[in-house]
Amino acid sequence: MACDEGLIGFAVTNSEAIMVPTFSRLAMLGSNPIAISMPAKPYPFFFDASTTVVTRGKLEVYNKNGKPLPEGWALDKNGKGSSDAADVLKNIVAKNGGGIMPLGGEFEQSGGHKGYGYGMICEIFSSILSMGITSNHTHIGGKGGTCHGFCAIDPKIFGDPCKIEEHLSTFLQELRDAPKAEGATRIYTHGEKEIIAYADRMENGIDVNVNTVIEMVDFCKFVGLDVEEYLGKLDLESAKNSSSYN
Amino acid sequence: MACDEGLIGFAVTNSEAIMVPTFSRLAMLGSNPIAISMPAKPYPFFFDASTTVVTRGKLEVYNKNGKPLPEGWALDKNGKGSSDAADVLKNIVAKNGGGIMPLGGEFEQSGGHKGYGYGMICEIFSSILSMGITSNHTHIGGKGGTCHGFCAIDPKIFGDPCKIEEHLSTFLQELRDAPKAEGATRIYTHGEKEIIAYADRMENGIDVNVNTVIEMVDFCKFVGLDVEEYLGKLDLESAKNSSSYN
Numbered sequence: 001m002a003c004d005e006g007l008i009g010f011a012v013t014n015s016e017a018i019m020v021p022t023f024s025r026l027a028m029l030g031s032n033p034i035a036i037s038m039p040a041k042p043y044p045f046f047f048d049a050s051t052t053v054v055t056r057g058k059l060e061v062y063n064k065n066g067k068p069l070p071e072g073w074a075l076d077k078n079g080k081g082s083s084d085a086a087d088v089l090k091n092i093v094a095k096n097g098g099g100i101m102p103l104g105g106e107f108e109q110s111g112g113h114k115g116y117g118y119g120m121i122c123e124i125f126s127s128i129l130s131m132g133i134t135s136n137h138t139h140i141g142g143k144g145g146t147c148h149g150f151c152a153i154d155p156k157i158f159g160d161p162c163k164i165e166e167h168l169s170t171f172l173q174e175l176r177d178a179p180k181a182e183g184a185t186r187i188y189t190h191g192e193k194e195i196i197a198y199a200d201r202m203e204n205g206i207d208v209n210v211n212t213v214i215e216m217v218d219f220c221k222f223v224g225l226d227v228e229e230y231l232g233k234l235d236l237e238s239a240k241n242s243s244s245y246n
Numbered sequence: 247m248a249c250d251e252g253l254i255g256f257a258v259t260n261s262e263a264i265m266v267p268t269f270s271r272l273a274m275l276g277s278n279p280i281a282i283s284m285p286a287k288p289y290p291f292f293f294d295a296s297t298t299v300v301t302r303g304k305l306e307v308y309n310k311n312g313k314p315l316p317e318g319w320a321l322d323k324n325g326k327g328s329s330d331a332a333d334v335l336k337n338i339v340a341k342n343g344g345g346i347m348p349l350g351g352e353f354e355q356s357g358g359h360k361g362y363g364y365g366m367i368c369e370i371f372s373s374i375l376s377m378g379i380t381s382n383h384t385h386i387g388g389k390g391g392t393c394h395g396f397c398a399i400d401p402k403i404f405g406d407p408c409k410i411e412e413h414l415s416t417f418l419q420e421l422r423d424a425p426k427a428e429g430a431t432r433i434y435t436h437g438e439k440e441i442i443a444y445a446d447r448m449e450n451g452i453d454v455n456v457n458t459v460i461e462m463v464d465f466c467k468f469v470g471l472d473v474e475e476y477l478g479k480l481d482l483e484s485a486k487n488s489s490s491y492n
Contacts, residue, residue, distance in 0.1 A: 008370070020427075021421055021424065021433055022433070022434070023426060023427055023430035023431075023432060023433045023434070024421075024424045024425060024426060024427055024430075024433050025425050025426065025427040025428065026424050026425045028420070028421055028424050036367050036370070038370055038374075045366065045370070047363040047366060047367065049357075049359075049360040049363055050360075051360075053350070053356060053357045054357070070355055070356075072356050075427075078427070078428045079426070079427025079428055079430070080427070080428060097425065103349060103350050103357045103360050103361070104299070104349050104350060104357075104361075105356065109316055110299060110316075110318050110351065111295075111299045111300070111349045111350075111361075113295075113434070113436070114295045114296075114297075114349050115349070115350075115357075116436075117293040117295055117436050118364065120291065120293060120435075120436060121282050121293065123417065124254070124282070124284055124291070124414070127417075128284075128410060128413055128414045128417065129401060129404040129405070129410060130404065130405075131405055131409060131410065131413055134417045134420075136417075136420060155375060158375040158376065159375070159376075159377055163377060164374060164375060164377065167374055167377055168370070168374050171369065171373075171374065171380045171382075174274070174380075174382060175267055175270075175274055178267065178270045178272050178274050179270060179271050179272045179343065180269060180270060180271065180325070181266075181269055181270055181271040181321075181324070181325025181326070182271065182324045182325055182326060184269035184270070184325070185269075186269060187267055187268070187269045187270050188268070188269070188359070189366075190359070190362075190363050190366060
């Protein structure tokens, strides 16, 4: 919204605790994403990323597909690396210990304390300044309690907004034009992949994991909706043989 | 300075290009640190970290000690992982390609595109808004050109600053008190290690790498200073047998 008005947008939110701080074995911070957008041509800079290595949703996808988690993503209840998505997800909900690593991984050598620091920045601008509930106290006893922070900055404070936008656009184009790594064919700027994906999904629809469709059908039954009235006849049995449902 | 006045401090700077964006083989962004401080008891939250896995200084230390770099830090001129500190440093200066990985590492699987994104945030608030020189254009033809950005935010805008400080202090204490990972004995909050190190250095002095002392002596000779007038008699020959000089 800020970007559409020619402003720099900044948004943060804390969440149920899933990030285990460096040297701990208990999730104390949320996935705590930080998002920043800024007008540019041909499309804006649009960065929106959790301060954990991956989000909880990614673990759920691995769990639904019955795949082991890659190394460097998650910790078991003792604070040791784990590839068992189902176990990690169960422990997060039960607050048994374990969770997802901060961006940078488990140890200081690869910069895990930095991801933990970015998670703290998110916490400051969501739960701390608002006197709200920090991630480690949300989602207890059936309550939510997550906090958000929003800010819009007018580039006009700093100079001519058109020139500033042009300056950013030039740098973004230089990044896309930079020499590629061996085996790589394209360098993306932040937000570019989402624009490509959006166009593709509008054209070709969205592939949905079969287990997610089954969940959606169950939810519809639970709230008394006739799902086939909206989506047409679903053939979930034969879909189970492929990995996704379009 | 902001923190001493009861404010939230924010500071960024770009630098000579050393960070290789995801899928590139050329350094396009600097180490691009983001620093945020906020008043708390018994000591402030004080986060100051490069958006690369490590800083260039760390590579220089490994180079001086003749040690191979850990996996996941640096890239050679083709954009492939490298453990050769001397080669990586030489390529950065010559702008031959290669450099240091963004926080999160080489690939998207471990979140390297996120470190690249944080580096971009730094660039926006240093070189872009000021219409200055982006990292990839600094330090060319004997010119510097790095840009900085500073901001101070008064917590009073959001509520009672004393209560907000207490709220942050409580959360920081909860983090320090959280259960430790197997084999870990202490969880740090950001800025705590620096306070401990400062007290230790004031008491016990600073260990300096012998090669750094030799460099300092050379610099002193270059500018016509008698180093022994300031530091007393230096016994560099016997110091070479130990790894550092106090």
